[in-house]
Amino acid sequence: MNIRNTIDQKGKEILNVYCTAGYPHLDSTVTVLKSLSEEGVDLIELGMPYSDPLADGETIQKSSQVALQNGLTLNILFEQVKEARQHTQVPIIAMGYYNQMLQYGVEKFLSKAHQSGIQGMIIPDLPMDIYEKKYANLFQEYNMEISFLITPLTSDERIKQADRLSSAFIYVVSQTSITGKKGEIQLHQKEYFERIAQMNLHSPRLIGFGIHDKTTYNTACKYSHGAIIGSAFIRALSEGDMEASISNFITSIR
Amino acid sequence: MTMKNLYNVSKDGYYGDFGGAFIPEMLYANIDHLQKVYLEISQESNFVAEFEALLKDYVGRPSPLYRSVKLSEKYGAEIYLKREDLNHTGAHKINNTIGQILLARRIGKKRIIAETGAGQHGVATATVCALMDLECIIYMGEVDIARQAPNVARMRMLGAEVRPATSGSRTLKDATNEAIRDWINNAESTHYIIGSAIGPHPYPDMVTRFQSVISQEIKAQLFEKTGDEFPDYVVACVGGGSNAAGAFYHFLDHSDTKLILAEAAGEGIDSGRSAATSILGSQGIIHGCKTLLMQTNDGQIIEPHSVSAGLDYPGIGPMHAHLINSGRAKVYPATDEEAIQAMLYLSREEGIIPALETAHALAILEKMSFQKSDVVVLCLSGRGDKDLNTIMKYLN
Numbered sequence: 268m269n270i271r272n273t274i275d276q277k278g279k280e281i282l283n284v285y286c287t288a289g290y291p292h293l294d295s296t297v298t299v300l301k302s303l304s305e306e307g308v309d310l311i312e313l314g315m316p317y318s319d320p321l322a323d324g325e326t327i328q329k330s331s332q333v334a335l336q337n338g339l340t341l342n343i344l345f346e347q348v349k350e351a352r353q354h355t356q357v358p359i360i361a362m363g364y365y366n367q368m369l370q371y372g373v374e375k376f377l378s379k380a381h382q383s384g385i386q387g388m389i390i391p392d393l394p395m396d397i398y399e400k401k402y403a404n405l406f407q408e409y410n411m412e413i414s415f416l417i418t419p420l421t422s423d424e425r426i427k428q429a430d431r432l433s434s435a436f437i438y439v440v441s442q443t444s445i446t447g448k449k450g451e452i453q454l455h456q457k458e459y460f461e462r463i464a465q466m467n468l469h470s471p472r473l474i475g476f477g478i479h480d481k482t483t484y485n486t487a488c489k490y491s492h493g494a495i496i497g498s499a500f501i502r503a504l505s506e507g508d509m510e511a512s513i514s515n516f517i518t519s520i521r
Numbered sequence: 522m523t524m525k526n527l528y529n530v531s532k533d534g535y536y537g538d539f540g541g542a543f544i545p546e547m548l549y550a551n552i553d554h555l556q557k558v559y560l561e562i563s564q565e566s567n568f569v570a571e572f573e574a575l576l577k578d579y580v581g582r583p584s585p586l587y588r589s590v591k592l593s594e595k596y597g598a599e600i601y602l603k604r605e606d607l608n609h610t611g612a613h614k615i616n617n618t619i620g621q622i623l624l625a626r627r628i629g630k631k632r633i634i635a636e637t638g639a640g641q642h643g644v645a646t647a648t649v650c651a652l653m654d655l656e657c658i659i660y661m662g663e664v665d666i667a668r669q670a671p672n673v674a675r676m677r678m679l680g681a682e683v684r685p686a687t688s689g690s691r692t693l694k695d696a697t698n699e700a701i702r703d704w705i706n707n708a709e710s711t712h713y714i715i716g717s718a719i720g721p722h723p724y725p726d727m728v729t730r731f732q733s734v735i736s737q738e739i740k741a742q743l744f745e746k747t748g749d750e751f752p753d754y755v756v757a758c759v760g761g762g763s764n765a766a767g768a769f770y771h772f773l774d775h776s777d778t779k780l781i782l783a784e785a786a787g788e789g790i791d792s793g794r795s796a797a798t799s800i801l802g803s804q805g806i807i808h809g810c811k812t813l814l815m816q817t818n819d820g821q822i823i824e825p826h827s828v829s830a831g832l833d834y835p836g837i838g839p840m841h842a843h844l845i846n847s848g849r850a851k852v853y854p855a856t857d858e859e860a861i862q863a864m865l866y867l868s869r870e871e872g873i874i875p876a877l878e879t880a881h882a883l884a885i886l887e888k889m890s891f892q893k894s895d896v897v898v899l900c901l902s903g904r905g906d907k908d909l910n911t912i913m914k915y916l917n
Contacts, residue, residue: 318689318821319807321701322545328688340819365543366806370820391545392806416546420708425549443547443708 270358270387270412270435273309274471274492281493282484282520283310283473284500285362287330288347289339290316291506296347297354302510304355306517312389312495315344315363322391324447326498341371345383352384360387360414360435368393373402377409387412387435395428403432414438414473419459423466430468439463439474439491447498448477452486460490484520496520528773528849530840534722537847539839542721544809547705551713552721552809554628559723562627563620563730575619576734579652580609582616584735586742586898591870592883598891601752602901603739605764606875612903613735613764614645614716620731622649625712632656632711636700638665638693638760639831639878640672641903642716647681657681660699662692665830672907690824692833693760697808717761718838721809725766725838732767739898740771747896754889756781757900758882759852760796760831762838764902769850779851780844781889783881784837785827786854796825798837799845799852807836813845828857828911829877831903855884861915863887864905876903877911 274281284303288296296313303311316331316339323331348359361380368376368390380388388411395415398406406413412435417426420443429437441456442448463472474487475495487494505512534540534556542552562568576582585604592600605613618635625633633655637643643659650657659676663685666673676683686695697719704713718725718732740750755772757765759782772778787795795801802813807822814836815823827833837845844850855863864880867873875883879902891897905912 319694319698321698321808322547322705324702332688335821364806364820366816366822367820370803370805370816370818392543392809394541394543418547418549420550421546422550425546440547444706445547445702 268358269410270310270360271471273358274436277309279492280488281309281473283312283493283495284308285312285314285495285497287314287316287327287334287501288344289334289337290330290501291333291504293337293339293343295509296344297351298509299513300351301354302513303517304357306514308357308517309493311357311359312497313348313359313361313385315341315361315367317364317367320364322445324445324498326447326501330501341367345379348383348385358386359384360389360412361385362389365390365393374405377405377411381409381411386410387414389414389438391416395432399432416440417463418443426463426466426468430470433470436471436473436492437468438495439472441474441476441478441487444476446476449479450477452483457486457490464490481520527847528840528844530722530726536840536843538804539810539812539842540722540725541811542809543806543811544721545705547708551704551708556723558628559624559727562624568623568627571623572620576616580615580619581607582734583738583742584608586739586746588746589871592886596886596891597893598895598897600897600899601743602899603735603768605735605900605902606873606904610641610645610648611906612641612645612876613732613767613900614642615648616734616767617716617728617731617763618642618645618649618714621712621714621727622653622655625655625714626653628712630710630712632707633714634658634660634700634703634711635714635716636660636693636696637716638696638833639829639876640665640669640676640907641831641876643681643683644672644675644679646714646716647676647679650681651679658703659683660686660696660703662686662690662696664691665693665696668911669830669907670910692830694822694825694835701808716763718763718766718840719761719808719810719812719836725810725840728763729766729770729840732763733770735764735767735900736769736771739768743896743898751775751778752896752898753777754779754781754895754897755900756783756882756885756897758783758832758878758902759837759841760785760834760878761836762841764900766838766840768900780849781885782841782845782850782852783855783885784852785829785832785881786856787826787828789856790854794826796827796833796835797854798835800854802837810839812839813837813842829860829881831876831878832881853885853888855881859884859887861912864912873901874905875901876905877908879903
């Protein structure tokens, strides 16, 4: 099932967990994908590690750096997803930066991603206009869904554009910040979530950035179709008994 | 169509294939606003008057255009040095920070951030923030904090907070990453003063315009000295490319003036420790613009190396990328060693201690050939006091 249908069918409390491919060890990817699936997460966001991840905080920066030092490349990542697909059918949305896609060759990139079993993309520095003009058809051709980000500073006009172009879900960035912030969700953020909820958008909305525990997850779910947890999961991932640390973390959220 | 349109920025922020704005949504509102207002604000008569008055009375412009007798003799051409090293704070960087701080005030920003490599842009930013009473945070790579210690002390003395960038190669690229992340976290309160002709549109054009005073003065000064506004060559070093952009700007449409860039070859082009972007780079995206950069087949950015912190950058400004690709500008590499020799030569022969960045431009004069009548203007972008640690280590 694709990402949009998965969200639509359940309708609420979607748990999307982010992990960095090739972290903590090069061959951890399959184990992590498999365990997350066994723990019953609804979606997985798979980070394609990048040398200069501008939108990411320290935790995801470090995990990306380690993954690259471990020798992870896009070709290895695609192979790992292919292998994981023998064990799990949880929809996977890959997250990375535009330069990775450009250097690989956009069509080849989408084709390989599709063949490996990736269903969607989040590319935070790919402008919506350029996507629409140059890549929307290619994405469709390779059955690749996409999610665009909106923030508290995004204009209504651009929110509508993100709604129109996002074939997976709208990624509601909870605050203007990089990833990995801790702390409770503030009143002004709730007002922003409420404002977006009132806009009657077509696309489902998942809230991310700063969602790190049961309380913030529940709050996010109250105002949207679900939430994305990234840095908190990376921090919880133990190099020792990885499966147990994943299980404990997911249990602590749900 | 004039030739200027071939090399200048297009309405949507491109120089040929290069430029644009590739930024996460968190920065869209800021960049969109800057794109809409930067030209209008910077062309208002009261802005222009304030900018020019500060350049004259605070910075000390115009900076002299000095004919170097010894270099002219050595290379068999008429060689002039545009003395940006004599500006307040010791480099060309202040031209841009004056312009951007005036802009930041007009758009109501209270907090200023900047990245710095050699520290000259950091000092120039800290200086204008002190002048205008604005909070100032400078991101600087850990490696650069060590090799440009005098500038770190100056920034602190001027009231700025210097925050180390500890990721990657811990140099200019990483300081820029950290500054962008800070901007994402403080998008509403903060203006980011980029010091190089890089970044998402409108930064490359905005920095270039504020630096264009360099070529504007060169034209007038050259006319006074030689009766001709146009030199045969303009030579400048390039990291991100702000001094080259300013020195080239008013000559872009005059094809008889050859534009020459000196880039940092580090320990040698093929040594694996280099910052020679035009040779080792390919088209890609860095810090919000499409340009030439050093990267792997997988699009991972390669850590550069140069002895000079200001040129230790894996990319190049999008305007420069376009000038190089279209053949309008020519690039010569200079190694660490060649730059140091050129720095020592100018110090001993002319009594001018140039910055290590500038020394790369001096070094490539060796690789060029001139006719006796050629008029060459070299942008002496900064002074070298900040590099004494590096040089003393080298001499010992």
